[in-house]
Amino acid sequence: MTEIDVKQRVLAANAAAADALRAAFRATGTLVVNIISSPGSGKTTLLEVTARALKSRLRLGGIDGDIATERDAERLRSAGIPARQILTGGACHLDARQIEKALGEEGPRLAGLDVLFIENVGNLICPTSYDLGEDFKVVLLSLVEGDDKPLKYPAIFARAAVTVITKADLLPHVDFDLSAVRRQVAALNPSGRFLVTSARSGEGMETWYAMLEEELAVKRGAPVQVEVVP
Amino acid sequence: MTEIDVKQRVLAANAAAADALRAAFRATGTLVVNIISSPGSGKTTLLEVTARALKSRLRLGGIDGDIATERDAERLRSAGIPARQILTGGACHLDARQIEKALGEEGPRLAGLDVLFIENVGNLICPTSYDLGEDFKVVLLSLVEGDDKPLKYPAIFARAAVTVITKADLLPHVDFDLSAVRRQVAALNPSGRFLVTSARSGEGMETWYAMLEEELAVKRGAPVQVEVVP
Numbered sequence A, B: 001m002t003e004i005d006v007k008q009r010v011l012a013a014n015a016a017a018a019d020a021l022r023a024a025f026r027a028t029g030t031l032v033v034n035i036i037s038s039p040g041s042g043k044t045t046l047l048e049v050t051a052r053a054l055k056s057r058l059r060l061g062g063i064d065g066d067i068a069t070e071r072d073a074e075r076l077r078s079a080g081i082p083a084r085q086i087l088t089g090g091a092c093h094l095d096a097r098q099i100e101k102a103l104g105e106e107g108p109r110l111a112g113l114d115v116l117f118i119e120n121v122g123n124l125i126c127p128t129s130y131d132l133g134e135d136f137k138v139v140l141l142s143l144v145e146g147d148d149k150p151l152k153y154p155a156i157f158a159r160a161a162v163t164v165i166t167k168a169d170l171l172p173h174v175d176f177d178l179s180a181v182r183r184q185v186a187a188l189n190p191s192g193r194f195l196v197t198s199a200r201s202g203e204g205m206e207t208w209y210a211m212l213e214e215e216l217a218v219k220r221g222a223p224v225q226v227e228v229v230p
Helices: A003-028 A043-054 A071-078 A096-110 A154-159 A168-173 A178-188 A205-221 B003-028 B043-054 B071-078 B096-110 B154-159 B168-173 B178-188 B205-221
Strands: A031-036 A060-066 A083-087 A115-119 A136-142 A162-166 A193-196 B031-036 B060-066 B083-087 B115-119 B136-142 B162-166 B193-196
Touching: A003 A031, A003 A096, A003 B003, A031 A043, A031 A205, A043 A060, A043 A071, A043 A115, A043 A162, A043 A205, A060 A071, A060 A096, A071 A083, A083 A096, A136 A154, A154 A178, A162 A178, A168 B168, A178 A193, A193 A205, B003 B031, B003 B096, B031 B043, B031 B205, B043 B060, B043 B071, B043 B115, B043 B162, B043 B205, B060 B071, B060 B096, B071 B083, B083 B096, B136 B154, B154 B178, B162 B178, B178 B193, B193 B205
Parallel strands: A031 A115, A031 A136, A060 A083, A060 A115, A136 A162, A162 A193, B031 B115, B031 B136, B060 B083, B060 B115, B136 B162, B162 B193
Antiparallel strands: none
16 A cells, blocks of 8 residues: 555544545534644634624634643633644544544533634644634634745645634735735635734734624525435 | 555655655765745745854755745855755645755756755644654744744644744734743643744844854764664
């Protein structure tokens, strides 16, 4: 069995587990958002601010993937929402079975949520291939990372339904061509959404919250798919 | 054959190729530096500035790993040094055989250099395990990425001989506890060096250049290891 065979077998097993998760999340009407970025782009900060803003009207929860430390889940719990840390022990992404296991162990605290945020391991490459049963992927790009990143990491920017530019408050202090990035993302992903945010200044955050509420409403309001036997 | 068996076989083959590279670099007296960081920490910018500063007195060259685009090698060539782009086609790190192949194809332009910089794929995790025949690894951390990163990605900070903090000019605009990061790195890697730099302002760059020249001198001046048969 070659390296490629093993990778395909792993991805097939992951896809089956992700399908089971997706069915479970459909049953509970939970919107699941898989958040992916480089280390330090601001995933946890975005979720902390979101938790503080929305927790009074939505039941939110988080699953945080990291190589080491419980720090991110602790930050979300401090922001007032239940959160579970998964330590991947060196693996550069989360997989669907880890999500299944975390949900099982966490029990009622992560059951029946309105929105479950999955904060993936800080990495723009590996998490791209692993379906976690989410409704959509969100990719974050801090504008300090440079305006060539969508072209250099095209897979995640093509697959994420939403690109969130973070740390917009730093724009005056760095060289970053926002319109160039917008064009790159539009070329890779014509139907994707593109938000510019700063968790610090609050810029763009209302748009982000509105988008989450809209997606949740769509998920819950959409007519049930009926299988018609001809 | 399990996933773990395949990984071990891949790493063993990589180690053999890396040993051959290391012998070749020893023969030519080339200092080889494997540079690792998240996307957008400033690897290419550090090398551009270094190329401009040192190319009149040292023969420098670069090998750039990326998922997509020739952009980084082009930037180094524009800075006046030979550079070869390796596109990994989705893989999240470079391996020793890719370096061997690139050196073979590039021929004389990358032969007999004083210093060869290998700019790895933007990723704090995957490149850690792959020896490329280098003298040492350097990990970059932009201070915009947050002051918890050494603890969250301990393997690379433990293995890199040098930690380079980048974008120090942005310190007034972000929350970053430099002394906390220094303590984290010292705990993970007591013998490692720790530099604070800004390619934009020039802060710390002379220390970086001096370190490269010192390491080159050590490599060339160190007495040849003689195997004594008892």
